[in-house]
Amino acid sequence: MRKPKIFIDGEAGTTGLQIRGRLQGRNDLQLLSIDPAKRKDEAERKRLINEADVAILCLPDEAAKATLSLLENPQTRILDASSAHRVAEGWVYGFPELGPEQPERIRQARFVANPGCYPTGVIALLRPLVDAGLLPSSFAASVSAISGYSGGGRPLIEAMEGQGTHRLAGAYRAYGLELTHKHLPEMTLYSRLERPPIFTPAVARFRQGMLDFIPVHLWALPKKVHGAELHEVLAQRYQGQRFVRVMPLETYAQHHPVLDPQALNGTNLLELFVFENPQQEQALLVARFDNLGKGASGAAVQNLDLMLGLEGPYTYEYLGD
Incomplete structure (x- = not known):
């Protein structure tokens, strides 16, 4: 054959x-x-x-x-x-x-x-919630994210691993502070948002791994929504998917989580989290994956x-x- x-x-x-x-x-x-x-x-x-x-x-x-x-x-x-x-x-x-x-x-x-690395997690989190009407297409999204330095390609890898000019003197560097980024068009289009999110990426002193964070002020949404509803929509959307896992719902009162951005390195897996503080009517959407994998x-x-x-x-x- x-x-x-x-x-x-x-x-x-x-x-x-x-x-x-x-x-x-x-x-x-x-x-x-x-x-x-x-x-x-x-x-x-x-x-x-x-x-x-x-x-x-x-x-x-x-x-x-x-x-x-x-x-x-x-x-x-x-x-x-x-x-x-x-x-x-x-x-x-x-x-x-x-x-x-x-x-x-x-x-x-x-x-x-x-897809781009950062948009993969952002779209995976936002698109189902917009489709379900829990977030309006007018949702004023803010995305912060952190990536291993391999996201900068060969020049940054060589710099970080001892070849060429050292480009990251500290443990963490934010960039994209001019509020433009080549990933914004796909984030906006495929999340079905009317306007681009505010996107603030950062690179850190580890080779690969990624976290995307999207805060949601539940009290500011057009209709009342609970974190459990956000979680349920994501869980239903990705039920049976081989490479996307929706992790258990967490609340501030139950658990103080620590997320390692490198936990999925070497795989094609994407994990989605919903964290909630019911007293403050706030939720945090998080995606974790390997920026060189998924x-x-x-x-x-x-x-x-x-x-x-x-x-x-x-x-x-x-x-x-």
Whole structure:
């Protein structure tokens, strides 16, 4: 039986290496690889892209856009791991858990855009609550998030691990303080919000792992909502999902939780939490996942398998370097 051919364009980058690591050793795929000496050879890249059944683009945004001009084989499908096409017309958003119809849309699509890391948790939390009417589309969302330094790509990884210029002198750095970020359009569109959230990301001195936080002033919502209702909607939406877990409802009076952002590293899992302080009529929505797993390469492999109809037997765990 013929094995699907996969070409990772940009396999030497952080996401490309992680995807290749997850695919290495599988006997149901044929990985095409470019000679390292020809990585910048456009003719060789063009040949491999058009030989592949699926080409995975692990490139900067502008390079990903330019690569589409090399596409000549009408049978070659594209999975873009950059942020270039996440809200573009003609592309299917590669978050299979977005809704019941999304896996089939991904299976049938020629062009699939892999989600961004931060938006994966934000959309997973907000979209079901907006769909259910517990949060209005006009909800004034604020999102704070923290990521391991691998989210900064090779330059920051090399700096943090002793190569190049040291870029993070302390344990924690907030950024995006100009209140613009390339992830905002997909957060807004796929969460079904009328306006972009205020988004304040941060990077910390650990390699990978991610937490997204969304506070909710329950008292300010148009209709009375309890934390248990938010939790129930999320639990119903993701019931039976393989890679999304809705964790038990917690209240301030019951438990003082400590969340380790690195707990899901090496997996394709996404955990969703609802914490509530009933006395203050406040809730906190939290998503935890691996920014290189469900936030990037793990999601890419999940999408690839959907595109190829191979999603059955794999756990999408990757415990390599």
